[in-house]
Amino acid sequence: MPRVTIKEIARRAGVSQGAVSYALNNQPGVSEATRARVLKVAEELEWVPNRAARQLSAARSETFGLVLARTAETLTEEPFYMGFVGGVESVLSQKSYALALQVVADLDEELATYRKWSAERRVDGVIVVDLRVADPRIPLLRKLGLPAVLVADPELSDGMPCVWTDGTAAMNAALDHVASLGHRVVARVAGPPEYGDVWIRDRAYATAGRRLGLDVRVVHTDFSADEGAAATRDLLAAANRPTAIIYDNDLMAVAGLAVVHGLGSRSPEDVTLVAWDDSTLCRITHPRLTAMSHNIIGYGAEVTNRLLDLLNGARPQAHLYSTPLLIVRDSSGPPPV
Template sequence: MGLARGASSPASTGAQRVSLKDIADELGISQTAVSFAINDRPGVSAETRRRVKEAVAKLGWTPVYAAQALGSSKTMTIGFAPARSAQGLTDETFMLHFMVGVHTSLSPKGYGLLYRPCRSLNEEMSVYRDWASRKRVDGVILVDLRADDPRPKLLKELGVCAVLAGGPDPNNYVPSLSIDDSRTMGTMLKHLSSLGHRRIAYLSGDSNLDYSQGRVSAFRSFAKRRKLESINIEFTNFDAEQAAMLTLEMLRSPKPPTAFIYETEILAAASLHAMAEAYTTRQLETGEGQSAVYPNGLPAIVSFEDSFICEAAYPSITSVHRDASEYGAKVAKLLLKVVAGEQVSGNRRILTPKLVVRDSTARSVAPIE
C-alpha cells in the first residue's frame, strides 16, 4: 500500500501536518526507510520498524488517503450494494451487526465502506457496472446467493475483486465464507422431535435464495428419515404480515402443526403476536375443535435468527445464534486479502451456530386446553 508524503493531524487542533520527512528527520533516517517500516515491507530492521512506529504515535502521523489512493491506484473503498427491501434492511438486526463487523476490519486498514442498498437484482448489477467503469471501489461484498446467480460471473468479467458471504459459489467465480449451518436445521428438528412434535411447519423467506433451498432440503430429508406425521413449507418473501396470516391459516386446519420454524426473528415475532391476539380474544379455534389458551396453547416456535426481539417476546423465542459481527469482520478480512492479491481458498465455513432454547420450546407437546 503506497503512502502519501503528507498527513494530517486532527483538523480541529489547527496543527501543521506531519509528513514522512518530519518522521525521518526526527529519527535521522531516510524517508524510504520510514515508508518501508510503516508499510511493514522488507528492507528495514525490526529495531528501525519499532522506532518508526513509536515516532508515528508520538507525532500523530496519519496517512492522507486521497493522495494514497492516487499514488497506488486504489480507492481505499469497499462496496456493499445488497438488493433488499427497505423494510428488510432496517428490520434485520443480523445485517446491521454484520456491517458493524465489516467496519471493524476495514477501518484499521484505512478502508471505508460504500453502502448502496438496491431495490432489485438488476439495479445491484448496474451499480457494479458503474463502480467498475469509474474505478469507484477496490472490491465488493456479495450476500444472498441465488439460484443461477449472475453476479459472481459479472464481477469476474468486470475485473472487480469480490467475496461472497454465504455460498459457496457453484462456479467458483468468487471465494466465499459461509456460516456452517449445514446441521442447524437438523439440530432444530431434533430438539422439536424430542419434545414430541410430529407436525411441523417451516415458514421460509425467498425460495430463490441458496440458503433457503438448503434448509428446505434438510427439512424434507429429516421428515422422511424420522417419518414425521406432516410438514408444511411456505415462502413468505420475508413479509411479516404474510407469515402471520399463513400461521393462523395453518392453525385453523383440521390437524394443525404443533411447531413452527421461521426464517427470521421478525417473522417469528409477528406470528407470535398474531397468535397471542387470536388466542386471548378467543378468536382461534383449532381444527381439532378446541379453543386455544394463551400461552399454554401456543405451538412451539423457533427462529433461524436471534436478537433481543427473541429475548423480549412473551414467551421468549428459541432461536439460532450466530455472531453476525464476527462474521462480517471475517468476510471483510477475506476480501482485503483478495484485494491485496493473496491466494485464498474457494470456500470456507466458520461459526457453527448454537441453538438457544427459550420458553417457546421449553415444554413438551400437551393437549390444547
C-alpha cells in the same frame, strides 16, 4: 479548505522542513523535544498525511463495496443487515478502509452498480449477499474481474471465494429439537425459495423430516413480518394444525408469537416456536424465543477479513464460518396432549 503543508508546520514550529518530515514519519534525525513540538503543531493545524496522493499512485480506492437489493422498508425491519454492516465496519475501520454502501431496488440495479464501480475504480472489492440459485452476479463479477467474496454456501458460489454457515446442519438441529420434544406435525415459515440459503434449508428440512418421520409443511414468504403473521394464522387455522413452527428469521417469529397471543393461545403450551438468526428480538419477547443463533457481527467481520486476504494475494477458497447453534428458550415445550 486550504491544505496544511509541511512548510506551514515548519514555519510554526520554528524548524526546518526536513525536521518536520523526519518527525512526522517517525524517523531518526530530530530530537525528541523537536518531534514533540512538530507533532503538537501538526495536531493543532489538523494535519493529516496526504493519502489522496498516495492513492493515485497505488491505484487503490481503499474502499469496499456492499450492495443491498432490498427495499428501505425491509432493511428497517430486518435486524440482520445492520449487524452484518457493523461487523464489516469493525474490520474496515481498523484498516482505515471505507465502506461504499448502495441500496438498490433489484438485482438488475445491483449488476449496474458493479459495472459502474468497476469502471470508475470506486472499490477494491465487493461483498455479495443474498445469493440466489444460479446467481447472475457470479458471471458478471468474473467478467469484470472485480474481487469479491460471496456470503454463500459453496454449493451456490460456483468456485468463487465464499464464507458460509452450515444451513443444513442447522436445520437438522432445529428439527431434531422439536422431534425430541415429541412434536409430530411441524411447519416452517420460510423465506423466498429463490434465495440460495432458503433453497438449502428447504432441502435439509424435507430430508430431516423424512428421516424423523414427521409431518412437515412449508409456507414461503417474502421474509416480512406481515407475511410471517399471515402464514402463522393460516397454519394455526388448518385441520391437523402444527404444534411446532420454525421461522426463517427473527422478525417473522416475533410476529408469529403475537398471532398466537391474539388467538388466545400460548407458547409453548399450545405451540412451540423456533426463530432464526437470534437477534435481540428473541430475548425481549415473553416468552423468550428459542432460536438458531449465529454471530452476525462476527460473520460480517469474517467476510471482510477474507476479502482483505484475497486482495493481498490469498488463494480464493470457501471458508466455513460457523454452524448456527440452537439456543433453547421458553418458547420450546412438548406438544399439547
